[in-house]
Amino acid sequence: MFKKFIDKLTGKDKxxxxxxxxxxxxxxxxxxxxxxxxxxxEDYFNEEEAFQEIIEENVDDETKLEEVEETEETEETEETEETEELQxxxxxxxxxxxxxxxxxxxxxxxxxxxxxxxxxxxxxxxxxxIxxxIxxxxxxxxxxxxxxxxxxxxxxxxxxxxxxVDNLLKSYKKIDEDLFEELEEILITSDMGVQTTMEIVDxxxxxxxxxxxxxxxxxxxxxxxxLTEILEDLPGSEIKIEPSPAIxxxxxVNGVGKTTxxxxxxxxFKSEGKKVLLAAGDTFRxxxxxxxxxxxxxxGVDVIRHQEEADPAAVIxxxxxxxxxxxxxxxxxxxxxxxxxxxxxxxxxxxxxxVVDREYDGATKEILLVLDATTGQNAVQQAKTFxxxxxITGLVLTKLDGTAKGGVVVGISRELNVPVKLIGxxxxxxxxxxxxxxxxxxxxxxxxx
Numbered sequence: 033m034f035k036k037f038i039d040k041l042t043g044k045d046k047x048x049x050x051x052x053x054x055x056x057x058x059x060x061x062x063x064x065x066x067x068x069x070x071x072x073x074e075d076y077f078n079e080e081e082a083f084q085e086i087i088e089e090n091v092d093d094e095t096k097l098e099e100v101e102e103t104e105e106t107e108e109t110e111e112t113e114e115t116e117e118l119q120x121x122x123x124x125x126x127x128x129x130x131x132x133x134x135x136x137x138x139x140x141x142x143x144x145x146x147x148x149x150x151x152x153x154x155x156x157x158x159x160x161x162i163x164x165x166i167x168x169x170x171x172x173x174x175x176x177x178x179x180x181x182x183x184x185x186x187x188x189x190x191x192x193x194x195x196x197v198d199n200l201l202k203s204y205k206k207i208d209e210d211l212f213e214e215l216e217e218i219l220i221t222s223d224m225g226v227q228t229t230m231e232i233v234d235x236x237x238x239x240x241x242x243x244x245x246x247x248x249x250x251x252x253x254x255x256x257x258x259l260t261e262i263l264e265d266l267p268g269s270e271i272k273i274e275p276s277p278a279i280x281x282x283x284x285v286n287g288v289g290k291t292t293x294x295x296x297x298x299x300x301f302k303s304e305g306k307k308v309l310l311a312a313g314d315t316f317r318x319x320x321x322x323x324x325x326x327x328x329x330x331x332g333v334d335v336i337r338h339q340e341e342a343d344p345a346a347v348i349x350x351x352x353x354x355x356x357x358x359x360x361x362x363x364x365x366x367x368x369x370x371x372x373x374x375x376x377x378x379x380x381x382x383x384x385x386x387v388v389d390r391e392y393d394g395a396t397k398e399i400l401l402v403l404d405a406t407t408g409q410n411a412v413q414q415a416k417t418f419x420x421x422x423x424i425t426g427l428v429l430t431k432l433d434g435t436a437k438g439g440v441v442v443g444i445s446r447e448l449n450v451p452v453k454l455i456g457x458x459x460x461x462x463x464x465x466x467x468x469x470x471x472x473x474x475x476x477x478x479x480x481x
Contacts, residue, residue, distance in 0.1 A: 189438025225443030263469035284402035289430035295327030296464035306361040311351030312337035345383040426453035
């Protein structure tokens with residue numbers, strides 16, 4: 033106790049206290065330091081752990097990033113593939129659409145072309161119909177004009193036959209034998225010929241009896257039908273120039289209108305678009321060559337000719353060679369027409385026919401005999417003579433407008449069994465007409481076409 037007091041007085045207690053405090057402080061500081069160190073260590077380890085966690089997190093993040101990147105790359109790849117697939121699909125669809133568009137365009141173009149073709153065909157058909165109608169109108173008008181010319185040209189024949197027949201039938205109240213006898217006289221005097229007239233009248237008697245016809249006026253209709261029947265009973269009346277080339281040999285005596293008929297035929301065939309050539313084979317008649325040349329110039333066709341009195345067969349030979357070289361469609365030959373001696377005529381025509389057969393064997397042939405209708409029965413005799421020396425294929429009857437005896441057309445056709453192919457009823461080009469039995473009969477009886 034005393035010691036404590038002394039120590040307190042001497043300061044030992046303070047020093048001790050101080051030392052104790054220092055120690056305590058040191059301990060505290062040491063503890064504190066240790067604590068701080070521990071804390072620092074702990075903080076270090078904590079930071080290390082945190083850092084490790086951060087590293088681990090970073091690793092995880094990197095992994096995740098890689099995974100994300102891989103995912104993104106995969107997604108991008110998938111997206112790219114999908115995009116490419118989509119693009120391919122789009123392209124395919126586009127190609128399909130483009131192809132469909134092209135096909136549609138092609139189909140539309142084809143349809144348009146078809147429509148245009150149909151329209152063109154319809155237009156062509158309409159144009160053809162219009163042309164046909166125009167041609168029909170022209171043809172009808174032409175036929176009317178020709179029939180009118182025919183009626184005018186046959187006016188003398190009408191007065192010589194039809195007017196007399198009309199007066200006869202009007203004068204009878206019934207049909208009897210006297211009527212038939214007077215009818216026979218009218219027909220014979222019109223140059224129908226005795227045999228042809230008897231055939232006509234006998235046929236009328238039979239029909240009147242079978243059909244019990246009592247009105248004399250009806251006999252006119254029966255007569256027209258009988259005449260038409262006789263004329264139609266012969267071979268065709270058309271001149272045969274098809275197939276081309278064709279050659280027409282024209283025969284006939286001097287003065288019958290042979291050269292004029294040739295010129296008119298040339299005009300007709302040329303107007304139909306044919307290439308025509310003439311041959312002046314009648315070398316013995318004075319001025320025959322010059323006359324044919326004038327017609328050739330008028331019509332616009334060439335004429336093959338030699339000097340007068342040259343061999344007719346030589347002229348025809350040269351004409352055939354020219355026709356071949358020029359691709360002529362129709363060659364029309366004038367031939368010798370003398371009848372002073374049948375033997376000379378036969379020799380001259382025989383040489384011509386031999387030349388034609390040898391040089392133009394493949395050509396379509398016509399041998400036309402030209403007769404003057406005004407000579408009546410003399411024309412029939414001429415025809416019989418020529419038929420003996422030549423194979424006549426048709427007749428050309430001229431100058432019918434100058435005679436009242438046009439009945440010779442019926443008589444000569446029936447007796448020779450040769451068809452009339454052309455008839456002349458005037459001086460104009462169109463007055464040499466193609467013969468038509470029905471038209472002819474209607475014209476001489478004053479009927480309308």
